[in-house]
Amino acid sequence: MTSSILALDFGGTKLAAAVITIGEHQLRSHRRVLSPPNASATTDLEIVRTLKRELQLEQIAAIGVSFGGPVDAITGTVHLSHHVPGWENVPLADILAAEFNVPVSVDNDANVAAMGEHRFGAGKGFSNLLYITVSTGVGGGWILGDRPWRGTEGMAGEIGHIVVDPTGPLCLCGKRGCLERLASGRYIAQQVQEQLQQQPERGKILRTLGANIESITAVEVSQAAAKGDDLAEEALQKAAWALGVAIGNAANLINPQRFVLGGGVTKAGESFWAEIQRVARETALPEVHFDIVPAMLGDEAPLWGAIALAEDAIAQI
Amino acid sequence: MTSSILALDFGGTKLAAAVITIGEHQLRSHRRVLSPPNASATTDLEIVRTLKRELQLEQIAAIGVSFGGPVDAITGTVHLSHHVPGWENVPLADILAAEFNVPVSVDNDANVAAMGEHRFGAGKGFSNLLYITVSTGVGGGWILGDRPWRGTEGMAGEIGHIVVDPTGPLCLCGKRGCLERLASGRYIAQQVQEQLQQQPERGKILRTLGANIESITAVEVSQAAAKGDDLAEEALQKAAWALGVAIGNAANLINPQRFVLGGGVTKAGESFWAEIQRVARETALPEVHFDIVPAMLGDEAPLWGAIALAEDAIAQI
Known part of the structure; x- marks a missing residue:
């Protein structure tokens, strides 16, 4: 048997x-x-x-x-x-x-998803990688030397709470400009909702998607951006910029070969990905090489x- | 024999x-x-x-x-x-x-110094640590699992070029607000020299130290700060803030037990160290524990x- x-x-x-x-x-x-x-x-x-x-x-x-x-x-x-x-x-x-x-x-799910992508998905054949999930929140899991790196207390990979912009908006964790505050689905939706309230002349496509402004989700922001909505595009470009800075910094610190990005927000389309790539490349030193690819296992x-x-x-x- | x-x-x-x-x-x-x-x-x-x-x-x-x-x-x-x-x-x-x-x-010297502090100095008994040298430039070396972590291309530990403040001043590397741009001896001296030129009413103690403003060094900035010079204290507090953000971010990403800080700039005294500790603690998640200690081997x-x-x-x- x-x-x-x-x-x-x-x-x-x-x-x-x-x-x-x-x-x-x-x-x-x-x-x-x-x-x-x-x-x-x-x-x-x-x-x-x-x-x-x-x-x-x-x-x-x-x-x-x-x-x-x-x-x-x-x-x-x-x-x-x-x-x-x-x-x-x-x-x-x-x-x-x-x-x-x-x-x-x-x-925990971020470390386990990193292992999944490493052994069966987009990280196959790469010994050193950071898996990042950009969903309701932002989390991460390291593979270093073909094994999960969990840190001293199992807390490694908390890329969602690295500070990307110390002058940025306040995060639930009490700090300003965390990656999660700038790039997570929860905060992208919240920020777009606020802007739609405050700027009645913007977001025309976004306004046709939701029954009301308060229920607009990050998925709808992505859909609106794909159709050319100005406000949705701006929100996603800002999220992509924050992800690029965080990835470039992580590359300088740890020098992995690859970053694997999963989660709903990463389905936001080509200009979102292009901005992540551009900013990450600019943030890392020229001698530090890596690539950034979408997760395969969803x-x-x-x-x-x-x-x-x-x-x-x-x-x- | x-x-x-x-x-x-x-x-x-x-x-x-x-x-x-x-x-x-x-x-x-x-x-x-x-x-x-x-x-x-x-x-x-x-x-x-x-x-x-x-x-x-x-x-x-x-x-x-x-x-x-x-x-x-x-x-x-x-x-x-x-x-x-x-x-x-x-x-x-x-x-x-x-x-x-x-x-x-x-x-390279940063990795080797990290090994020295780990085996014989301030990192003895700690399996996971980041050694940071804050001298003319800012560099770093990891020990993970009691062994040096060099990254895929030997480039790991480049904490000097992580972006701490994307709206900060321009670094030689082309980016804004790198840790090295905000906390290295070279840039601390350069910035203080510029401020002494522009603000003739400030830096009274600093002005008594150097033969002329253009030759003031980071060591002299430290000495002046210890004697209560306002401009010198301000420059060092800003450097300490940048180091604190970088250390807190590195703690969230990798979760080491200890950060060991060496190099001339780290001899700047108690208020400099207190600011590093405060900002690093605020930047890291509450669940992420670590300490920050001076290097022992100089x-x-x-x-x-x-x-x-x-x-x-x-x-x-």
């Missing part, structure tokens, strides 16, 4: 499970569900158990887990979830190991990374 | 050699000379040969070399020196290996690091 890997993704608003046969790099089966409105750690765990049953696994050799929130990757303990209550200090690896009697490896990067985590757990037995 | 390590420091304006008995961590003997005014790669090499003869080495097991300029650490080839002509693409490790018939390891950090390089070369045999 062939042995399998179970990959789990606790994504906050969604949960997913997949199974692969060890050594084969395609999903044998795969389930994904949205979290219920009143989700808790208990319901999340129960949903994942149901998904696992539906996958009809016969023999699992290891489990890899991506978790959407801070995790102690050494012990596999979840510190908390930013979306779902009840996840405070939950020993998730221990719970799953006791239940399935196999090695379990858990890490929303499935954490699930693929969880497979990589499980493969590593097996290799360590 | 006991075997020895030869450590060499090609410092640009000075050259040094030292010898230790393997396993003992004190310098058995030690020579240091200034480069002649018309120095070249050839005279530098000849001076180092003379220093080595004066040290009366009987048996060398390995040579470690710190070089003040970009180096390919894999091959031990010097790319160039910023101070001395003739160092373009010189295979320094090969030259010394052929001459002395022992393993030779060469790296100008000898590269020489001690060269010993560490040679020790590693012996361990790899």
Whole structure:
């Protein structure tokens, strides 16, 4: 009987499970569900158990887990979830190991997605890379020397909270001009909403998209920019500029070969990408070389990374 | 007969050699000379040969070399020196290996100084650290997982050219608001000189130090600040602010345990250090912990690091 890997993704608003046969790099089966409105750690765990049953696994050799929130990757303990209550200090690896009697490896979604892109996606063949997700927030995960670099306390990769413009707008974290404040979907939407209120003569295309200004999303800002909306284009160019500065600075500090960019905001089109490339190149020293490419695995990067985590757990037995 | 390590420091304006008995961590003997005014790669090499003869080495097991300029650490080839002509693409490790018939390891001074502080100085016992030298320029070297992290092309640690304030003054590298532009001795001196010209009512203590405004150095700016000079204090607080932002950003990105700061500018006193600590703490996320301490080995950090390089070369045999 062939042995399998179970990959789990606790994504906050969604949960997913997949199974692969060890050594084969395609999903044998795969389930994904949205979290219920009143989700808790208990319901999340129960949903994942149901998904696992539906996958009809016969023999699992290891489990890899991506978790959407801070995790102690050494012990596999979840510190908390930013979306779902009840996840405070939950020993998730221990719970799953006791239940399935196999090695379990858990890490936060940015680190796990970095592993997924490195082993199966846009980072394949690159030993040193930074994966950056630009979505509701901005996060990152390093691969250095072909292995995840988590830092002393598992906090490495927090590129969302490096200061890009100390004279910039105030971020929720209390600082001014963080990358996340300038480039995340949440803040792009918020800023465009404010500008639409204040500047009634601008954003004509944007105004045709949403039912009302207060509900405009970053996805709609991207769509409007693609159609030539001035205000939407301006907001995205500013986000791209901030990403370019952050990437150029990270290149000077660590000298990776590649930056892999994923998340909804990075689908904003060619002029967005061109601005990131231009500013990153100008910010890095001429002797520091790198490229910047789109992620390949999309929303499935954490699930693929969880497979990589499980493969590593097996290799360590 | 006991075997020895030869450590060499090609410092640009000075050259040094030292010898230790393997396993003992004190310098058995030690020579240091200034480069002649018309120095070249050839005279530098000849001076180092003379220093080595004066040290009366009987048996060398390995040579470690710190070089003040970009180096390919894999091959031990010097790319160039910023101070001395003739160092373009010189295979320094090969030259010394052929001459002395022992393993030779060469790296740039920032990486080597980081190794010195890590193994023998302020970084002892810390697996993950960034060494920053704030002198004429600003440079850095990483230790990650107890080993030097040089990056894909040996360019990691270039913290001097991360952008700290995109609206700041223009740096020689073409960008605005690099850390080096805001915090290096060269630029601190230049800026203070300009302000003394433009603001005749300020800098009373500074004006008593130099023979003339054009020759005021960063060291004199530090001295004047210690005596309460308003203009000098302002310049150093701005440099400290820039260092704090850069350190906080590096902490968020890589999560090291410790930052070790060396170089002449870091001797500027308590209020300078307090500002670095304050701004770095504010810039890093609350969950990211680290400390910032002064380097312990001073100008000898590269020489001690060269010993560490040679020790590693012996361990790899």
